[in-house]
Amino acid sequence: MAKNIVITGGSSGIGVACAEAAVASGHRVALVARSQDKLDQIVAKLGEENAIAVQCDVTKPAEQEAMFEKVLAHFGTIDAVFANAGLGASATGTEHGDVDNFHEMILVNNFAVTVTCKFAIPHLRKTKGQLVLIGSQAGHVALSGSVYSATKWFIRGYAKNLSNELIEHGVRVTSIDPGMVDTPFFDEPKPTALRPEDIGKAFAYIIDLPEHARIAELEIYPTVGAHHS
Structure with missing residues (x-):
């Protein structure tokens, strides 16, 4: 059965790959990001019958609330x-x-995620749906002084907390924790890293699980080297 899926960070990298995999599996996607032009291009590629674009700054709760209503x-x-x-x-x-970078990372990687989850929950309770968070291998290891790593430790713990809160309502929560992925996230190509399509396949697998099954945490790493995303 076709599912309706919201993907934040939907204008590049992992978000696009997961949207493509979901549409290939017969689902519909709402792609959410700040760049309307990029979103429109992706929707044109996926087909307007399969995807919609919603411009939204996820750090602004009012915009997220309006996004979900759209x-x-x-x-x-x-x-x-x-x-x-x-x-x-x-x-x-x-x-x-950089202090400004710390602020923006925590705002996007943590605060915005809690806002997404808060506004998603009422809808997912009605459909007994799924809530997926993007974590990282960096949330499984202690990277020296890394604020980014700490934001991903937050995601890993928050996913478990959410699962405890929502499991009685039939909502399944999964954290996808990839190692290094070759995306625009990095300034230079990473030839030994995972590809966004690898995460897309994992996402499609999670979304297509039967209702009686759930994956709490999915670690997916490259086979070459000990890279951390």
Whole structure:
């Protein structure tokens, strides 16, 4: 059965790959990001019968609330939400890091995710849907002084907390925790890293699980090297 899926951070990288995989599996997607032009191009590629674009700054709760209402008005129901928007570090560690970057990372990687989840929950309770969060291998290891890593430890713990809150309502929560993925997230190509399509396949697998099954946490790493995303 076709599902209606919301994907934040839907204008590039993992978000696009997951949208493509979901549409290939027969689902419909609402792509959410700040760049309307990029979103429109992706929707044109996926087909307007399969996808819609909703411009939204996820750090602004009012815009997220309006986004969910637009998606609901278009699709009628919401069956899955992928809190995928994220931001990386501009420098290594805390001592040499940039305070403005710390603020923006925590705002996007943590605060915005909690807002996405809050507004998603009422819709997902009605459909007994799925809530997927983008974590990282960096949330499984202690990276020296890394604020980015700490934001991903938050995601890992928050996903477990959400699962405890929502499981009695039939809502399944999954954290996808990839190793390094070759996306625009990095300034240079990463030839030994995972590809966005690898995460897309994992996402489609999670979305297509039968209702009696759930994956709490999915770690997916490249086979070459010990890279951290």
